[in-house]
Amino acid sequence: MELLAVFPPLLAFLLAFLLGRRLGDRFAQIVTCTGVVVAALASCALFIHVVFGNDMQGDPRTIVLMHWMTSGDFKVDWALKIDQLTVVMMCVVNIVSACVHIYSVGYMSHDESKERFMSYLSLFTFAMLMLVTSDNLVQLFFGWEGVGVASYLLIGFWNQKNSANSAAIKAFLVNRVGDFGLALGIFATFAVFGTVHMDTIFAMAPEKAALTYHFLGMDIHALTLICVLLFIGAMGKSAQLGLHTWLPDAMEGPTPVSALIHAATMVTAGVFLVARMSPVFEYAPTALMLVTLVGATTAFVAATIGMTQFDIKRVIAYSTMSQLGYMFFALGVSAYGAAIFHLMTHAFFKALLFLGAGSVIHALHHEQDMRNMGGVWKKIPATYVLMWIGSLALAGMPFFAGFYSKDIILESAFADHTWFGNYAFWMGIAAALMTAFYSARLLFMTFHGKPRMDHHTYDHAHESPPSMLSPLMILAVGALFAGFFGYESFVGSGAGASSHATQVVATENVVIEHDVEAPVVEESTHGHEWNRHAFWQDSLFVLPENDTLEGAHHVPLWVKLLPIIIGALGLLLGAVFYGWKTGLPQKVVSAFNPIHTLFYNKWFFDEAYHAAFVTNALRLGRAFWQGDKNIVDGLGPDGVANTSQRVAGVLSRFQSGYVFQYALIMILGLIALVTWMFFKMVTGQA
């Protein structure tokens, strides 16, 4: 079962990649779709086993596939660590991936290299599964780089377009910064813990909590250092402020790629990493504060940019970045369950939005600019309805999936009662307003008003084929109901304060000793009650004093209501601005021109980076290049190369072809060896 949930995509990738060209597009499409669908079904079954197995106590397991490498104390296995956190991720990845695979059959039907596209998608899925099932940091890094490669290949999939190539390179380079942080984090972990095996690290984390690291005359708290480095890795992959510039450009890739990689799965790898490492992060409060601040700021800044963009995919991209910010500040206030909850609901509604946008783009002959859309809702009614569902979920309207997860995040932030918790709360509220606003803006600009495209395009606008709409339906079901059904499991309140406290303490002890005893302790404290503790068991770890999720259930009423009100207000404003009084946006823009310019130009991050890094790097590179060519090359490589060639010439002259000369050289060599031995023996004895 475990193998069936992980390896079919790999098999599908190999078959489609190696044989796709020979056996045709249809073969590649069938084999890759089958692969992920099988994996998706297997991971759903696995979810039931792991979460509800063992008499509702949960049945996490680790399967060692084989030994990978040993070097001194350094031991790594290939393993599948399947616990509650992993199965949630596996379900999300496989289900969304299956939808995207099927969708791509229709979306890419006019493309020339379908088999390449499908095989890359499967490769990505496999790498992502490797990432989430890893039981050690090295295998995780393998998956991490694997998704990076797949992302690079898919962003640059239309490699005849210059912009796609440069976007791919940009994504790769920016991610490199983050990956470097992650690699350093893994090195630091090994230096501190002496292992990269996760369970061992988690067991040792409490005793290392006080350890400091002496570096450059400063005493650095070791776990904080590790966590900050790991978080830098997470920032790169999850496009947090500072390392986010690649994500909007990544929209150069085909839309299914944007949906799968740059909205639903890969960009959430950072969130997963922090949640996975929660037993370490819990002992590094400074790092958690940093996570909160970065996350909250990202949520706000990305939302401001999202309000001003005109490219439909870019709007959704910035919205993704903003939602990732939410997840991160949830992690920062120790509400790991809420973050993963939002990760899951977000995967559904954001994939839905992206694929819906893809359907619009498909209908309008690859038009992406919202200024050239409008009025098409009659032409593509199904897409229109689905986009509404996705947008309402994103805006956090009651009873849609996003409502449950976003609310609990905001409540947790409020319940944290620290200054950065409050900062995150208010930033989150502001971002929620803007999120609702740009969702409405997107809907009204795209579907309502007068058609702004030319007649030809409007007349030919057509609804997408069933192969594209059916995955959208599945995702829409997720966007509608995932929140309601997941709420109790992911973030539900503990059974009263007292039993909850013992449970957390018990969990802590159990984590230290071994997880075999966990079920016994659990049963004695809170029986069969179903809530987040019963769901997550030991896969997430929270110190008792940090348990904001419990606090989130006891916040004042206005905190619970505020997000809904704000969301409704945002939607209303958006409707007024872009549905009713369409002249209003222009007036507002001219009234707040400097701010709009700032937002519209994405806070000038790209320009600043260009000025600070790219130009200087180029200048430095050019300087080195000149110096290198004239000085270093002349003396070093070129000189050595010339000498080598000369030596080669001399040696080949020995190779005359005459047997007697060869024999002579052999005998001379023999004499030389004997003489050397003789000389040594005689002098050695003397």
Added chain:
Amino acid sequence: MSDFSLSSLMPLAPELFLAVAGMVLLVVGAFMGNRSLRLISWASVVCYGIAAVMVVSGDGGRAETLGGMFVMDGYAELIKIFILVGLAVSAILSIQYLYQEQILKFEYPILILFSGIGMMLMVSAHDLLSLYVALELQSLSLYVLAAIRRTHLRSAESGMKYFILGAISSGVLLFGISLIYGYTGTTNFALIGQALGAEISLGALIGMVFILAGLAFKVSAVPFHMWTPDVYEGAPTSVTAFFALVPKLAALGLIARLVFEPFYPLQDDWVQIIWILSAASMLVGAFAGLRQENIKRLLAYSSIGNMGYALMGIAAGTTAGLSGLIFYMAVYMIMTAGTFAVILSMRRQDVNLEKISDLAGLSHHMPKLAYILAILMFSMSGIPPLAGFFGKFVIFQSAMESHLYVLAVIGVLTSVVSAYYYLRVIKVMFFDTPAEPYDGHISWGRWIVLAGSVGFILLFIISPSSLLDICRTAAVYLIPSSLS
């Protein structure tokens, strides 16, 4: 010979089986003529498989037979497996080539088989006399193979050169053997070890130098390498492939047993000789290869250089070094098999091509083959994470542990130099102006070899320690832990 019984020959069973099989095949060939070439080739492959099973199913312990002339232990077992794999691959690679080039001689696979028996006896030799007989059985078959295309001038010439120089090296070897016998009074490895342990005489030392020099010819270590480029170039390509794959593994296996068993008391001395051979081979292999235009000649120099690296493992004189050597040779054999499978497929208008420049445009016409060769060349030049990198890594590591710093530095530097000619092959394939396409057909046997070779190189990283552990276990048989 009163204690002679059939069961005492059990350790010898695989060799005996192959010998009988070889004679049966010879009879078959004599009756059916040259049209039975394909049948005999595949039959010999099956025989190698059976022999491999027999080798594996031995009890694994150490056993001597033939009055101490022959020894079977875990070390010999592993090397014999590699040899049998190499023999089978050589036979598979040859078939299509022999038919294309019209070298339809049924003796061809049988000669490979007999030389194979010689090699297997070499790694099990436990007496200077059995060593010599095994070596000659192997060498004589190789001489004939080199000249098997006797109507072609170059093939005949290379066979002749190989034979004359081989005869000289045999003379040197025999002279060394007689010196050892004269100064220790025995030819048995264990007894020689005891005698040298008691007293080291100058004569025995000189004898050892002669023996090592004679064997250095077989592994084409500098300065006994001069035959290699000419023979590699002159012999039919399938024979060259065979030369590159197997005999050197056997000869290195033999050298390792010699220096660690009878000559172990002389370690201080043989380390220096091996050191010189190793350094010289690496240097010549790297630099002389730079100017080569013929890919077979290039691979000759490449093999000289690689023998230098392998000898470094022996010079280290430890379990780590010896297991590194076995591992290195296994990886080298696999990479070479893949490379020759590509070279054998370089045909245009029914003529086999040998120039490096003939590879131009391969990426255009046969991208799969080009990528395979590119991976092989990257692996040969030692780029991680391919298997070739680990081969070099293990060897260098063992040399550093034995404080052979200078040798290790030479090794690293020469591998940089030799990277030039490996990478040049890639450059020609991918970036030079495409030439005419090749004749397309590649037999499935060759595809299997290619897939196996590249698959191993690429996937080795998934579980590096499994093969390394096997090599280490084998090495321990030769060097008991107390010695290392």
